[in-house]
Amino acid sequence: MNAPPSRGAQGPLKGLRVVEFLGIGPGPQAAMMLADLGAEVLRITRKGGNGWPNPVNDRGRAEIEIDIRSKAGRLQCLEALDRADVLIEGFRPGVMERLGLGPDDIAPRNPRLVYARMTGWGQEGPLARTAGHDINYIALSGALAAMGRPGEPAAIPLNLVGDFGGGSMLLVTGILAALFERATSGKGQVVDAAILDGVTTMMSFFDGLTTTGQLSLDRTDNLLGGAAPYYRTYLCCDGREMSVGALEPPFFAELIARLDLPEFADGQTPERWPALEAALTARFAEHDQAHWIRLFEGSDACVAPVLTLAEAKVHQHFCARETYVEGDSLMQAAPSPRFSRTPGAARSDAGEDGAAMIARWRES
Known part of the structure; x- marks a missing residue:
């Protein structure tokens, strides 16, 4: 990754070791963010990948393909986790336990491991084992009902509110909080990050204002939802x-x-x-x-x-702040937030393959 010299290749999380079990959505986003900030990330992938190859979101990892359903694959995973600080997985509840890679399997070998679990509904509850996607989580949370114009179907805010706002951002928050606590206790713990919980946390601002009568989430008079004419978008004569x-x-x-x-x-x-x-x-x-x-x-x-993503990448403000950096012939978002002494870097890979990374961890 050809990042500007001002964005160093170290980052405040230098030395942190993360094992990511391949998934989709918020798990990979969280792993990318940790890698951007200096963590060493080993992705355990499977044959065929996850069906969503992403040259931006997949940056910053070393990868190794492992059949985690096999005994040999399980042992290989355990070997990697023996020296890791963080595990990220996004399977349905119970899957890692059935594979012999659950928290109770790992803790005796590595009691300092922060075991970060990313799901839509959480590890328990009536919906915990059912399928769902971003749109379902924000629908059930009350967020989706407030989005859009009266009399029209709800406006879908991409996957920003659920997967990445309520999901990856809260997952990273949980990981960093658990690492901070570990510095005192010496022990890791399980982080149960559910998209539904995260969106609920994000909705607390609106919940508080509706309780005091300062804001309505009814689309007919929602000040922040497009009902107020001074808080919405307007068409120009060219259709922009x-x-x-x-x-x-x-x-x-x-x-x-x-x-x-x-x-x-x-x-x-x-x-x-x-x-x-x-x-x-x-x-x-x-x-x-x-x-x-x-x-x-x-x-x-x-x-x-209202700009397209391509237009945003060349806007003067983004250019001045170097919000996007070039790498692998792509302009992609630079790490955020920014740090005065230990800037991160958007790396295209970790500079070694997964097997080499495991071997290096073992020898340390």
């Missing part, structure tokens, strides 16, 4: 979109001034929403996106263009 997020009065005043709509100075009051929406819809449709980018550039009106 602009996002408007002028929530606070000073920002709203700037929006109205830039659009030359002084008659809507009081437009944030709910009874004015229908008229304001009609006015904003008509005004944005008068010009193309490029016009509105120029008009709002550098302003505090909280207006930004």
Whole structure:
């Protein structure tokens, strides 16, 4: 990976050893994040992979193909785990136990191991052993019901809210918390990270505001869900979109001034929403996106263009911050967050194959 010199190849997690059992979605994302921050990640894969080869998400690993259902494969996994700090697995509850690789099998051999389990529904509960995907988890959590326009099907936010927001981000949080506790106790523990639980944690902000009456999650008057005309997107005459997020009065005043709509100075009051929406819809449709980018550039009106991913990668702000780095002929996201002394690096691989990594761990 050809990362800029300012992004070193070490990272704050240098020396951390992670064994990842191949899965899909949030598990691989979490392993990538740990690798970006300096951890050594060994991925135990299987013949044929996971069916979702991903040149960005799969970066930073050494890989070894093992038949984990065989006795020899199980022993090979145990050997790797003897020297590991973290295990990441995303199978349904009970699968690792049936393979002889569950927490109770590993703990006697490596009591310091942090055993991180990533599932949709959690390790127990009525739905624990049933199949599900991101859309199901955010639906059951109450998050999906708040997304979209009244009278229309819910807006699907890719897999950002469930798999990666409630899943991988909370999984990494759990891993780092368990490692911090281990520094005192000397012992590892099981991290039960469920996407459903993570989304519930993320929804706590909205839950709190609805309890106090400051926010409604009903799509007809959800301030943050598109009901408010000053917090939504608008079509331009070229079919592109602009996002408007002028929530606070000073920002709203700037929006109205830039659009030359002084008659809507009081437009944030709910009874004015229908008229304001009609006015904003008509005004944005008068010009193309490029016009509105120029008009709002550098302003505090909280207006930004809706860009494609390809356009975002070459936007001046991302370029200035080196948010994307080049590697393997791809522009891909650089590690985040950033650190002043120990920056990570988006590595294409760990520089050695899986068998060599296991051998090196064994000798250490």
